[in-house]
Amino acid sequence: MEVTLKIQRFDPEKDRKPYYREYVVDVEPTDRVLDALHLIKWYQDGTLTFRRSCAHGVCGSDTMRINGRNQLACKALIKDLGSYITVEPMLGFPIIKDLVVDLEPFFEKYRAIRPYLINNDPPPVTERLQSPEQRARFDDTTKCILCAACTTACPPFWANGRWLGPAALVNAHRFIFDSRDQGAQERLNIINSNEGVWRCRTVFNCTDACPRGIKVTEAIEQLKRALLVRRT
Amino acid sequence: MIHRYDAVIVGAGGAGLMAALNVAPYASVAVLSKLYPVRSHTGAAQGGIGAALGNLEEDHWEWHMFDTVKGGDYLVDQNAAEVMCRDAIEAVYFLEHMGLPFDRTPEGKILQRRFGGHTRNYGEAPVRRACHAADRTGHMILQTLYQQCIRHHVQFFNEFQVLDLLIKDGRAAGVVAYEIRTGEIHVFHARAVLFATGGFGRVYKITSNAHALTGDGLAVAYRRGIPLEDMEFFQFHPTGIYKLGILISEAARGEGGILLNRYGERFMERYAPTLKDLAPRDVVSRCMYQEVREGRGIDGKDYLHLDLRHLGREVIETKLPDVTDFIRTYLGLDPVTDLVPVQPTAHYGMGGIPTDVDGRVIIDDWKTPIHGFYAAGECACVSVHGANRLGTNSLVDIIVFGRRAGQHIVRFLRENPDWPDLPGDAAEPAQAELNRILTGSGGESIAEIRRLLQEYMMDLAGVVRDEGRLLTMRRHLEELRDRYHRATIQDKSKQFNTDLVEAWELGCMLDVSEAIVESALARKESRGAHYREDFPQRDDVNYLVHTLAYRCGGPGKVEIKYKPVIITKFKPKERVY
Numbered sequence: 001m002e003v004t005l006k007i008q009r010f011d012p013e014k015d016r017k018p019y020y021r022e023y024v025v026d027v028e029p030t031d032r033v034l035d036a037l038h039l040i041k042w043y044q045d046g047t048l049t050f051r052r053s054c055a056h057g058v059c060g061s062d063t064m065r066i067n068g069r070n071q072l073a074c075k076a077l078i079k080d081l082g083s084y085i086t087v088e089p090m091l092g093f094p095i096i097k098d099l100v101v102d103l104e105p106f107f108e109k110y111r112a113i114r115p116y117l118i119n120n121d122p123p124p125v126t127e128r129l130q131s132p133e134q135r136a137r138f139d140d141t142t143k144c145i146l147c148a149a150c151t152t153a154c155p156p157f158w159a160n161g162r163w164l165g166p167a168a169l170v171n172a173h174r175f176i177f178d179s180r181d182q183g184a185q186e187r188l189n190i191i192n193s194n195e196g197v198w199r200c201r202t203v204f205n206c207t208d209a210c211p212r213g214i215k216v217t218e219a220i221e222q223l224k225r226a227l228l229v230r231r232t
Numbered sequence: 233m234i235h236r237y238d239a240v241i242v243g244a245g246g247a248g249l250m251a252a253l254n255v256a257p258y259a260s261v262a263v264l265s266k267l268y269p270v271r272s273h274t275g276a277a278q279g280g281i282g283a284a285l286g287n288l289e290e291d292h293w294e295w296h297m298f299d300t301v302k303g304g305d306y307l308v309d310q311n312a313a314e315v316m317c318r319d320a321i322e323a324v325y326f327l328e329h330m331g332l333p334f335d336r337t338p339e340g341k342i343l344q345r346r347f348g349g350h351t352r353n354y355g356e357a358p359v360r361r362a363c364h365a366a367d368r369t370g371h372m373i374l375q376t377l378y379q380q381c382i383r384h385h386v387q388f389f390n391e392f393q394v395l396d397l398l399i400k401d402g403r404a405a406g407v408v409a410y411e412i413r414t415g416e417i418h419v420f421h422a423r424a425v426l427f428a429t430g431g432f433g434r435v436y437k438i439t440s441n442a443h444a445l446t447g448d449g450l451a452v453a454y455r456r457g458i459p460l461e462d463m464e465f466f467q468f469h470p471t472g473i474y475k476l477g478i479l480i481s482e483a484a485r486g487e488g489g490i491l492l493n494r495y496g497e498r499f500m501e502r503y504a505p506t507l508k509d510l511a512p513r514d515v516v517s518r519c520m521y522q523e524v525r526e527g528r529g530i531d532g533k534d535y536l537h538l539d540l541r542h543l544g545r546e547v548i549e550t551k552l553p554d555v556t557d558f559i560r561t562y563l564g565l566d567p568v569t570d571l572v573p574v575q576p577t578a579h580y581g582m583g584g585i586p587t588d589v590d591g592r593v594i595i596d597d598w599k600t601p602i603h604g605f606y607a608a609g610e611c612a613c614v615s616v617h618g619a620n621r622l623g624t625n626s627l628v629d630i631i632v633f634g635r636r637a638g639q640h641i642v643r644f645l646r647e648n649p650d651w652p653d654l655p656g657d658a659a660e661p662a663q664a665e666l667n668r669i670l671t672g673s674g675g676e677s678i679a680e681i682r683r684l685l686q687e688y689m690m691d692l693a694g695v696v697r698d699e700g701r702l703l704t705m706r707r708h709l710e711e712l713r714d715r716y717h718r719a720t721i722q723d724k725s726k727q728f729n730t731d732l733v734e735a736w737e738l739g740c741m742l743d744v745s746e747a748i749v750e751s752a753l754a755r756k757e758s759r760g761a762h763y764r765e766d767f768p769q770r771d772d773v774n775y776l777v778h779t780l781a782y783r784c785g786g787p788g789k790v791e792i793k794y795k796p797v798i799i800t801k802f803k804p805k806e807r808v809y
Binding site: 049052055056058077115128 | 267268270271272273275276285324325328329330331333334335336337338339340341342365368371372375376379380382383413442443444476478554557558561562564677678679721722723725726727728729730731
């Protein structure tokens with residue numbers, strides 16, 4: 001089928017501001033938006049620039065706004081989008097070129113929540129034990145691929161770039177609720193800050209945007225409750 | 233721009249990160265990745281990491297070693313397999329201590345499941361050896377190691393494409409890299425260099441591999457005169473999603489899934505009566521090819537069915553959640569109620585840059601090293617996978633040998649405190665190649681050349697080969713290379729020029745394909761993943777040896793040499809499952 005992609009373009013060496021350009025490609029309904037972008041790049045306009053790698057939704061490279069919604073281009077199928085598809089970069093980070101944005105601020109927030117297991121006891125000879133129930137408590141948030149779809153779909157983030165954002169909180173949750181971790185209080189202090197968890201307005205955009213199906217808003221609510229419990 | 237680090241690691245998948253963690257406490261280390269580290273393809277590994285923990289039933293590393301050797305059709309260097317299978321146990325515990333969220337047994341231990349070719353008591357029956365976190369084990373490994381690198385302040389250079397390896401007087405002196413964002417060339421002067429650049433599955437049309445897997449590290453080393461070992465052995469995974477190649481983990485069969493032909497027959501019972509659908513991948517892929525060729529593909533076409541329905545919704549959705557998501561997303565089918573169309577997909581290169589068990593690159597039969605140059609992971613050939621890798625052993629490989637390479641680098645740096653000289657005009661050859669691509673005016677299309685390469689390689693150097701096909705492929709490569717030199721790219725800009733990067737990558741794919749084809753032509757036998765219809769038997773008299781492919785002079789000029797296989801515990805036997 002023939003589809004038109006209206007793509008936001010920006011070349012830092014030529015353009016003063018972003019503009020839109022339309023491309024017509026012939027694709028199968030079951031093709032991915034990534035396939036359409038490749039057809040354009042490979043056979044029409046080699047200057048079209050985007051990130052991608054695994055092409056099946058696990059590496060998190062190709063997050064972009066497709067028909068106004070944050071999605072991975074490799075998980076968005078043409079048949080679900082119609083024949084006129086708008087493709088734009090994620091909101092809230094500086095655009096480097098076309099659909100490529102600067103992710104350094106995103107990873108800075110991730111690093112801020114101390115995203116690694118903190119356990120100062122000497123490890124046993126074999127594994128640390130953890131029951132299936134303890135493991136299940138943080139299962140959902142282990143799925144995060146750091147694609148930034150949740151953070152850049154978040155209205156409080158659009159309004160305030162300093163706010164930690166959902167992705168960093170998801171990763172804080174992944175460790176705070178891990179029975180093997182001893183850094184929970186430290187991380188709870190971090191997310192209790194001005195730019196921390198309380199800026200969440202429970203809009204659920206993050207949950208809608210997550211390509212891994214993580215219940216992001218619920219995870220953030222669990223963090224808020226953990227902070228309240230600690231205070232009482 | 234020139235940077236100086238004691239060690240430079242190229243690649244930020246499991247092997248590179250593991251090495252970095254081992255070097256970082258003792259020396260300055262830079263990790264270069266053409267992506268962001270968490271985008272590395274380690275993250276796509278699904279089913280598990282094999283280690284004889286024996287958490288659910290009796291198991292021993294010797295059994296794991298035997299399975300690895302037999303799975304590799306006896307082309308495995310057994311000293312290396314012994315190191316890997318012994319160290320695997322400790323490696324898994326290390327990952328757990330670093331925070332990896334493995335699935336758990338009711339007692340709280342690491343949960344293990346069955347996987348292809350992994351058996352108890354030297355081949356008796358399948359054994360539960362694959363330690364896993366649902367079907368996202370690789371994702372958890374990549375995340376865990378990256379997290380630890382953050383903790384240890386490892387210095388990353390993200391979106392830096394390696395272009396060249398610098399060697400001075402037989403010693404590695406650093407690398408040249410291209411900063412994608414700015415278009416600047418950087419020279420990394422180093423006392424030790426590790427390549428952990430991953431695989432090259434993108435040379436084939438149907439592949440489970442990421443777009444980034446274009447064999448860059450192998451090609452760069454190969455152009456610098458370093459041989460590539462056992463390149464004719466490329467694994468096709470039996471269960472790629474039809475037409476897309478997206479991987480459906482072997483865990484699907486480990487949990488009880490079966491393969492069916494058009495008559496609903498579980499055909500693997502005929503070919504491998506003991507292990508059936510859990511026979512090693514080369515065997516299953518070849519059987520699928522045979523079924524299709526004899527007209528038993530679904531509707532007579534080139535695919536078969538994977539049946540998971542009898543596992544039930546609970547098992548499918550909790551043990552195989554990602555696989556279930558892939559099937560629902562890309563096929564619009566539900567594995568709970570539908571049969572899943574699958575075909576073999578190019579998955580893993582057993583061959584690569586030859587190394588010893590400490591990751592040192594060894595360039596011949598006499599253990600001659602390139603001092604200070606290391607390789608680990610899929611880009612390396614230790615050889616622990618021989619002619620066919622067992623499922624889960626890629627993750628074992630990256631952890632065990634990534635760590636050993638890192639540890640050896642630390643020792644090397646201590647013993648060699650001097651700095652190698654940088655070659656004069658270190659960046660010149662790399663810069664010249666980029667300029668050549670940028671100014672090319674012959675009008676040929678990179679995308680078209682790549683498409684043809686991938687199609688030809690699939691048909692002519694894939695699951696089944698013979699001399700005629702391979703000679704045809706050799707001619708195609710000549711022609712494609714010629715066209716490559718007349719290619720024109722559209723994007724001439726400096727910043728984030730992925731058009732240029734893709735063109736440069738295609739050069740790597742052509743070189744790697746050359747090594748595959750020439751190695752496959754020279755090996756006149758069938759062993760593991762290398763199946764020659766014109767020589768269908770294994771020939772231990774003439775070919776129980778590793779291939780070394782050297783580029784001599786220029787493109788297309790390849791010299792093939794051999795080196796012996798190291799055999800310790802297990803004498804080669806006929807391989808039946």
